[in-house]
Amino acid sequence: MGEKSIQKRKFILETARKVFVEKGFKKVTMKDIVEACDISRGGLYLYFDSTSQIFTEVMKLESEEADDVFSDSIAEDATAADILVLFLQEQKKELLRKKDTLTQAVYEFYFENQPGKKDNILKKQFDAAVKIIEKLIEAGVDNGEFYCEDCAGTARNIMFVVEGLKISAQTIGITADTVDREIVYILKSLGVEI
């Protein structure tokens, strides 16, 4: 596969991403992607075999980029609390955008695709996030910002709240206020007064 093909491959994934953002996962057909990319039916099949394959690749790209974005926005002299708040604000922004996210598509995808936990990207991301938050809290506890008996437990709990907020945003709908209240609740439980 030449350089050009790689470009086109990437173009397809980026275009497909928009389609998934707009329609979720299940409703998207190969035809939808073909039309969005303005290529021929057969052309798409040269690169990908199914919407599942395309979606998996889109997710890979997504997670690579996501890491970068987050690391980039951490200031040099940020405190643990700063970083935690930044992380939660990031989540908030994403879940409130709602109609500009892959979230729904990701959920739909995993509803029907749960290949043994081994290559479940979502699980990896979740576990990785828990680990990062745990480290963060530990650091915060060390320098007296946070108070916390069970850092691992708290980290996990925070992530389940985040997940709860995310799915709620997609189903029952939530407001910025609701998210803020949860953020405050979390910080308070860490002994941070605002």
Added chain:
Amino acid sequence: MGEKSIQKRKFILETARKVFVEKGFKKVTMKDIVEACDISRGGLYLYFDSTSQIFTEVMKLESEEADDVFSDSIAEDATAADILVLFLQEQKKELLRKKDTLTQAVYEFYFENQPGKKDNILKKQFDAAVKIIEKLIEAGVDNGEFYCEDCAGTARNIMFVVEGLKISAQTIGITADTVDREIVYILKSLGVEI
């Protein structure tokens, strides 16, 4: 609509429920339901117009019955903590069953159907659950079982954790242990030592 019709309607809904449990929402076709009910294609259309309509009705039935079940299992002399634990255990049982629940179908349904928050059953259920838990916590605080500064906030937080666990069960998969740890975490935050 005669008595017989009402019976048939109910029969269809109960049978359709099984189909939704098994296949989620989106994948279910009118044909699936027709076949599961062993009625004629046209026959189904006499009662319902679409899978969405059927699913909405199934959810209504579901929520009515759910309330009953929960109230029934509360002992006369139960303490607030008992009831809260009972509620959480109930949730745990449901989310671990996973392949015997409407959960996934419900999520899928709301992914594409969010009629103004007015008649969003899911939201009503969520809000109702928050209210109940709030009352429960208040009662517990009153009789010294719980310690809690912001009962409403805690109730909301608990429900978001529950939602987080539910969606995680459907996507990344979780174990009984994970749920137990969250339950313990919640109780601890209410000052209950186990």
Added chain:
Amino acid sequence: MGEKSIQKRKFILETARKVFVEKGFKKVTMKDIVEACDISRGGLYLYFDSTSQIFTEVMKLESEEADDVFSDSIAEDATAADILVLFLQEQKKELLRKKDTLTQAVYEFYFENQPGKKDNILKKQFDAAVKIIEKLIEAGVDNGEFYCEDCAGTARNIMFVVEGLKISAQTIGITADTVDREIVYILKSLGVEI
């Protein structure tokens, strides 16, 4: 399936037969049959799942009818030689028609479908024909019409010649003369002078 359905089923098979006669087996698509029958795409699928299934059923019908036709044309006072000649003439007629026969389609079908010899209709027909010819020859030997040392062997040999003529008609092309010469050759080998 009601009476009407049975009629339609039969209608489809008869129409499909014409298509197979014209195009062989492999080249025929469900679409071809749909168009020949002037029914809808989905309509055909109500009755049959694939061209293979349709073809199998066409062959069944065919073999039922074939038996009848042959028995009908045997005169009361026919001699063994008469009947043998009649049989061979029947084959000749069929193989010379060529473009009005299922022969080619049958061959194509068996090229890719050889389910264990159990339900190989073609084999059954072949074996049955051998048996009949054997009986015929034995009868002829008994009444002095034929001379033959190994009736079973001769019967088998005749059928292989018939098969050879049939496939040759489809591939290299043969004339009436060629067939006649073979018929004479067969009769001579049975001691019949013409």
Added chain:
Amino acid sequence: MGEKSIQKRKFILETARKVFVEKGFKKVTMKDIVEACDISRGGLYLYFDSTSQIFTEVMKLESEEADDVFSDSIAEDATAADILVLFLQEQKKELLRKKDTLTQAVYEFYFENQPGKKDNILKKQFDAAVKIIEKLIEAGVDNGEFYCEDCAGTARNIMFVVEGLKISAQTIGITADTVDREIVYILKSLGVEI
């Protein structure tokens, strides 16, 4: 066309042959051949326009080589009967191999390609074989090995039996025994006792 081109042409034909042996004629696509040869799609079109053309050339090669093989295996002092048996054994070997032969592909090809009998290779081969067998029988008659009234007729008959066995091998399936019985039958009819 340079030397290199000629080599490549030959390479394609030899590779394509394997594909035809494996899949017959109709099922083979240009894509199949491209992949088997591991050349580019466009590349194949530089040499050949269609599977039909390729197949025709494959058959030409085949028939040239076949002649050589047969002549080579005839011993210096072989009798007419020896040679005839050798020929029939050769046919037997080929038709029992079945899944290692072009037979099926050849039949399929002629089912849809019968360019005026002029350049029908199959017919030429058939006629040539008849001639050879005829000469052979005549030779055998001359030196007293065979008894035969109509050498040409017998030769033709033998070839039709061979054709019958070949097509039967592809459709109803036959055993080595069946072929042996036919060989014995043929020899007996020539007055050869075994």
Added chain:
DNA sequence: CATGAATGAGAGTTCATTCAT
């Protein structure tokens, strides 16, 4: 009320064939 045959739009997929490089 109930049936189930019938329709036709639309999704997935594969290939022969072309053409810019």
Added chain:
DNA sequence: GATGAATGAACTCTCATTCAT
């Protein structure tokens, strides 16, 4: 000569939905 990306037609199969009975 050779490549392989690209196209678009053609085929299979499935359903929501209608309608005569």
